[in-house]
Amino acid sequence: MELMESIWKMAKNDKKKIVLAEGEEKRNLQACDKILKNGLANIVLVGSEEKVRENAKNLGLDISGAEILDPNTSDFTEGYAKEFYELRKKKGMTLEKAEKMVRDPLYFATMAIKTGYVDGMVSGAIHTTGDLLRPGLQIVKTAPGVKIVSGFFVMMVPDCKYGESGLLLFADCAVNPNPTAEELAAIAITTAETAKKLCNLDPKVAMLSFSTMGSAKGELVEKVQKATAIAKEMRTDLDIDGELQLDAAIEEEVAQLKAPGSPVAGKANVLVFPDLQTGNIGYKLVQRFAKAKAIGPICQGFAKPINDLSRGCSSDDIVNVVAMTAVQAQKGI
The missing domain is CATH 3.40.50.10750 (Isocitrate/Isopropylmalate dehydrogenase-like)
Incomplete structure (x- = not known):
């Protein structure tokens, strides 16, 4: 069995909840449609609900099985801000600044992992690796015994x-x-x-x-x-x-x-x-x-799975990284 067939099978057997922090973006929406149709994971899309649904409709996609969370209106935002403040107050964080920062989709999604609301996160189609790693290292941090991501x-x-x-x-x-x-x-x-x-x-x-x-x-x-x-x-x-x-x-x-x-x-x-x-x-x-299939980049070393994407990725690439992220969550990688 090819590796990705095995990964898909494992993902389907124990579905995890994965957050896509770039929920309004075209390839993420296309991937969401494919993931839901194949039963690979439960998906949370971060973004404006109006924009997410409008963009999906214009693309002819069915994302009805996904949950949509808008950091600007979510019931989670206030709690995330307070917890983020507590995590970072020794580094000079104020509650006012925390309230502003958790409205950023990447920080909001990372807080969703930290609190256990989701099992893993995927981002990077329109953000840099640094944009992803920064909240990951500040909030989720490295796994016990691991010094470097x-x-x-x-x-x-x-x-x-x-x-x-x-x-x-x-x-x-x-x-x-x-x-x-x-x-x-x-x-x-x-x-x-x-x-x-x-x-x-x-x-x-x-x-x-x-x-x-x-x-x-x-x-x-x-x-x-x-x-x-x-x-x-x-x-x-x-x-x-x-x-x-x-x-x-x-x-x-x-x-x-x-x-x-x-x-x-x-x-x-x-x-x-x-x-x-x-x-x-x-x-x-x-x-x-060599016309190789390159799956990743997959991050390793975080306490919970957070994965990056190449900004040149396809929707199929996102699907595979989500499946990998789900299996990482299953295995505690």
Whole structure:
């Protein structure tokens, strides 16, 4: 069974309530229609009820099964403002400012997760990653024992022998511009756990670089080497290795020449990039040139599931991210 078929099946078996913070936007409305028709989740749309219904009608969509919450008129707004004030008052938050901020759709939606009214949140079709992360980190915060939020893509490459028959996870492709060695190690461990719980993979984690096992020197290589050592020390039960060039990470013949004896080289299904530039460029290259399906970015590390979208996403992309978010909620990822 293809990964997304499995994810859809799990989402349907235990429906979760997911909030779409950009409820007036066209692709979100199209996704809502598809999600409800397929029974993937219960949906809450944030926005003006009048605009949401008018836009859906103009698009010929049926969103009658969705709940619509307007931050400017909702009965929840006053309570959300008070709770947000209590969460942030030591940081200088005033009640007046909190009342204004929770009327922002992203802050309102994040408070809906915090209070347990919804199980997960998806946004990003018309907002930046920073717009999403800011309220998430202020309100929901990171999961216990997790130091950093990161983002990964599930890459499904057609007719491909690499990874698990073309299935690989790429991280971090969305959140951290230049992670430290310690942060890179944390990203590797978190992504390995996600690969197991969400994708049912036996993770083989490659710490990518332009060097393989000391073939090059310098500050950039040393960071990946240090990150690998930290990750291995923290989790001796996981197969994590590096530093590895991409070809050594995924191609058996190259691995035998460049990294003989590595438990990961030639078999990697989780690729950890040294920084956001390489990660973001890398996933887009594979998506465009190899015609891969890129699902995400999926955030990991939040106490409750909050997920970003690419502003170039399609409605089908939103449907898949919502399904992923629902399964994250089921599994506590």
